[in-house]
Amino acid sequence: MPEKPYDHIQIELKWHERWQDADFYKAEENSARPKFYVLEMLPYPSGMLHIGHIRNYSIGDALARYKWMQGFNVLHPMGWDAFGLPAENAAIKNNRPPREWTLENIAAMKKTHRRFAFSYDWDREVSTCEPEYYRWNQWFFLKMLERGLAYRKRALVNWCTKCATVLANEQVVDGCCWRHEDTPVEQRALEQWFLKITHYADELLDDMTGLEGGWPERVLTMQRNWIGRSEGAEVDFHLDGTGEPIRVFTTRVDTIYGATCVILAPEHPLTDGLLDGDLKAKAKAMVDSRAGRDPGDIDKEGLFTGHYAINPYSGEKVPIWIANFVLMGYGTGAIMAVPAHDERDFEFCRKYGIAVRPVVRPVDGELAVEPGMTAPYCEYGIVENSGQWSGLASADARRQMSAFADQQDFGKTAITYRLKDWGISRQRYWGTPIPVIHCPDCGVVPVPEAQLPVILPDRIEITGTGRSPLENVPEFVNVACPVCGKAARRETDTMDTFMDSSWYFYRYCDAHNSTMPFDPAKIAYWFEIDQYIGGVEHAILHLIYSRFFTKMMRDIGLIKNSEPARRLFTQGMVIANGAKMSKSKGNVVGADQLADKFGADTARMFVMSNVPPEKEVDWSDKGAEGTYRFLGRVYRFTTRNIPAEPRSGTSDRKVLRKLHQTLRKITEDFETRWHFNTCIASIMELVNQLYAEEQEISAEAMRQVLQTLALMLAPFAPYVVQDMWEELGNEGPVFRQRWPAFDPELAKEDEAEVVIQVNGKLRGRMTAAFGTAKEELEARALTDEKVKPFIEGKQVVKIITVPDKLVNVVVK
RNA sequence: GCGAGGAUGGCGAAAUUGGCAGACGCAGUAGCCUUAGGAGCUACCGGCCGAAAGGUCGUGGGGGUUCAAGUCCCCCUCCUCGCACCA
Secondary structure: OOOOOOOHHHHHHHHHHHHOOOOOOOOOOOOOOOEEEEEEOOOOOOOOOEHHHHHHHHHHHHHHHHHHHOOOEEEOOOOOOOOOHHHHHHHHHHOOOOHHHOHHHHHHHHHHHHHHOOOOOHHHOOOOOOHHHHHHHHHHHHHHHHOOOEEEEEEEEEEEOOOOEEEOHHHEEOOEEOOOOOOEOEEEEEEEEEEOHHHHHHHHHHOHHHHEOOEOHHHHHHHHHHHOOEEEEEEEEEEOOOOOEEEEEEOOHHHHHHOOEEEEOOOOOOHHHHOOHHHHHHHHHHHHHHOOOOHHHOOOOEEEEEEEEEOOOOOOEEEEEEEOOOOOOOOOOEEEEOOOOOHHHHHHHHHHOOOOOOOEEOOOOOOOOHHHOOOOOOOOOEEOOOHHHOOOEHHHHHHHHHHHHHHOOOEEEEEEOOOOOEEOEEOOOOOOEOOEEEEOOOEEEEOOHHHOOOOOOOOOOOOOOOOOHHHHOHHHHEEEOOOOOOEEEEOOOEEOOHHHHOOHHHHHHHOOOOOOOOOHHHHHHHOOEOEEEEEHHHOOHHHHHHHHHHHHHHHOOOOOOOOOEOOEEEEOOEEEOOEEOOHHHOOOOEHHHHHHHHOHHHHHHHHHHOOOOOOOEEOOOOOHHHHHHHHHHHHHHHHHOOOOOOOOOOOHHHHHHHHHHHHHHHHHHHHOOOOHHHHHHHHHHHHHHHHHHHHHOOHHHHHHHHHHHHHHHOOOOHHHHHHHHHHOOOOOOHHHOOOOOOOHHHHOOOEEEEEEEEOOEEEEEEEEEOOOOHHHHHHHHHHOOOOHHHHOOOOEEEEEEEOOOEEEEEEO
16 A cells, blocks of 8 residues: 555556566467557657647557457557657757757657557667668659659749748648748749659549548548549630630639630739730739738739630630639639629629629529629529520530530640649758759669668758758768769758658558568558547648558559558547647647656546547646546555455445446447546446445455456556556466456346436436336336325326336326 | 537536436545545535425527427527638
């Protein structure tokens, strides 16, 4: 029995030490046992392990332990990957390499991880910041290059002037840099490497139907929006005079007879030739004024170019405008405006007095008369005033008219995506070097596979100028061209670290393979991941990239599966002071703070104990003591009842019933909904009852209770339980034990408690044997002493009886 | 604007299929134990009326369905998240 309040931290630490040589957790690939691969999207070594991470852990870890005790062959690698962005930025600020990557810091990180995760499998350690991992990142890059899935082009990139660096799309928040919320992101043109994720756009979209049920609907919706497929047509209008084509994208060719102008994005390449100096400056101003603003707040503005375009269907001449609401990055950067049937076009054309001409009528209505319109007219119906297509339904007209454009060679059916190819070039020190060499004669030359990995030089100076710091390291940059042998330059950009995280969970299955990224046979056994767990913040980026990688690896013949994870669980975020807990926000609460005070068991159990895992929590450590107290109560109860004293046993039945009811609840929860907060609550109820009945529990029942209690608590509080397990006289890890089966007979109540209501209000209760006849229950209810006063003098209208549960007497 | 989720005691919350609202924990109150208590144990703990027994009201607001509604339907308010001129 602990003497001091926080004594059992010592127990946990003892176990913490023993864990160092734990060897019992070894997955057995290709064994006959059913496999279960559970993985958390995990804390990366760039920041300290905080409460949000522990929450992620505790859920996955409890599940892994449960599955293991259920007899599954479990892989739960407890990964840590190399999202390094916060660290990089800290490093840039401090003008030194990120301290998080030093060996000591990595070692410290491992220690913390070990403290919380029993299953950190050292044989499977995958560190994405090590040369061996670079090798395979680079190997994949070269494979993609061979297949045309990686390419280089000049492109506009997001640029923060204050950070002096390129920003990934995900680091742009409302048009501004995520670290400088008042600094609009600029667009700069740079030579960049891209991965052709759009090659898989349709498959990424279509395969989501197979994920339904296993993945949260919310995540699937976000991915669908992100991919943003839309079917339509591209059609050429022709510049009046020169006949130069202006290609527009539309999903509604069928309304083209209602097009009353053509609008170009202000950045559209054609604007150069169309505009004179004055207008050009205005167009430029339009581009600039859009930067950094919430699109919803921007009023539509446009200017007339003074030029006209010819509608290829009607031959009509319509004005060409430039407007701020037309986006260069989507479709062709040019649209036809059909104000009568599109809200945005309507708003714009009204503002500038451009004609509104309806060409679609409702199936059973008339074509709208123009002057009275205050909002765009009906969207779908019958096409009118549209030449030979008049009278067709919208959908038919659309099909036939885009086919016509194809025949006449002035357009085609087209599918547009919001999804863009993935720009992976980063002008940063930390990241996998992109394995290519620039030769003045041979051009871009891939680094030969035998020369991989290209590794980062040790000593660099963080410049903070926005050019890769690697450019200043001559021994890195200057190489001989692998083809012709002449002096050449090595590529100095590094890869986006999302590259690392896109396939780390494959490497876990075969972490030390030095001839391949992994052995396909091992992947075939472990994949798909049975349960992936992580925060919803990864819904778009990581979870699309890793799906893309999976399909790419399948196509190069490495794996058979097309999706990485069968089921995805998104746990709620941990909020602190109104913001998501994250290092960049500076509001992290360290996991160690809690663990140092109460121990790792309390810390992990507490984060699960108040709220179901999918729900967001506003962090507070109020109440952690309750969890701590509870574990102390369990521990004391267990130890003081070894050996069990001879006692009456009059409470045996009651206690065993509660025990099995609790066990049933936990088992069901693990299998279905993971509401561990209520699981923990029910174990607390059990323990409260054990305290109340302690003196009346026989030695045999006590023994059984203590063993089972330990087993069912094991997934939640592994260290204390292991200790109790040994004090109970058992040997070896508690996880070698089978999860106890609940006994439905023992869990059953002797008698049903039947509630008596009068007009739906609770007025009394009675106990009755299960299956007691309706008539008997009703008779007893009507004569019940407590119920009588509410019935007397009134007329009983009817009686509703739910067997074993309730009698409701309706009176008037 | 569109989409999703949410609103229950002083607080975090539970109520899984329409059937006892508030499990469990925190905070609080009282008592026991103790040289001591920042430990432990026991009891109480939604509002109002009442000494108590008990009654009555009560799940964001309004209406409805039902013998019975936190739960189902309609309307409204507020909060959180995601998307947002995507043609």
